Amino acid sequence: MKLARVVGTVVSTITSPIFQGRTLLLVDLLEPDGRQAGGYLVAVDTVGAGAGETVLVLDEGTSARQIVGAAYGPLRTVIVGIVDAVEGPASLASVAAAPGMAAASVPRKPRRARARTGADG
Amino acid sequence: MQLARVVGTVVATVKAPNMEGMRLLIVQPLTRRLEPVGQPVVAADALETAGPGDLVTIVAAREAAEAMPNRFVPVDHAIVGIVDAVEELRP
Numbered sequence: 001m002k003l004a005r006v007v008g009t010v011v012s013t014i015t016s017p018i019f020q021g022r023t024l025l026l027v028d029l030l031e032p033d034g035r036q037a038g039g040y041l042v043a044v045d046t047v048g049a050g051a052g053e054t055v056l057v058l059d060e061g062t063s064a065r066q067i068v069g070a071a072y073g074p075l076r077t078v079i080v081g082i083v084d085a086v087e088g089p090a091s092l093a094s095v096a097a098a099p100g101m102a103a104a105s106v107p108r109k110p111r112r113a114r115a116r117t118g119a120d121g
Numbered sequence: 122m123q124l125a126r127v128v129g130t131v132v133a134t135v136k137a138p139n140m141e142g143m144r145l146l147i148v149q150p151l152t153r154r155l156e157p158v159g160q161p162v163v164a165a166d167a168l169e170t171a172g173p174g175d176l177v178t179i180v181a182a183r184e185a186a187e188a189m190p191n192r193f194v195p196v197d198h199a200i201v202g203i204v205d206a207v208e209e210l211r212p
Contacts, residue, residue, distance in 0.1 A: 008153065009208045012178060015202035016167055026153050040153040042178055052212020061184040074167065074180045074188035074201045077122050092150050112191035
């Protein structure tokens, strides 16, 4: 899995059936310390990730299809988690906060609540 | 998946048996800001509707073959979506 940040959406009406009705998000790949690693992916969102959130991205087909309950189809890249914090020598205290937001002490439940109310816009 | 722009078509009369009838297009991979990046690749068009100039999503590796009607084909890049819009999200 990879660390990434949600930076955009992709709208696609004509797609392979496995993508129909699913949200495609643009994610920038990140280093463990929150810096951009270079590169991006278009990923199917399965967790309700929001703009600026740090997420876990899975980039392997068999696992990806398992998550959406599909036996086959060209699905490979899926957002499987929202990251609250990355700890350890390679990281900052938290990468959950978006650029410009306070990086320190981002409690779990308030963070989700804030995302839903849209107060971060 | 990545974003790519269709920049050409490929005609190949002699192909591996399972590739008969397959639409092959040349696609230029793009950054998320839609600037060209890396080398163009030949991708199978799983949708049968993409054409030069189209902004598309492509999938690479084994999952590319999964996009085709016959899943056991020698395909390593496939076009799996035609992109209507790429929108930047700001937190």
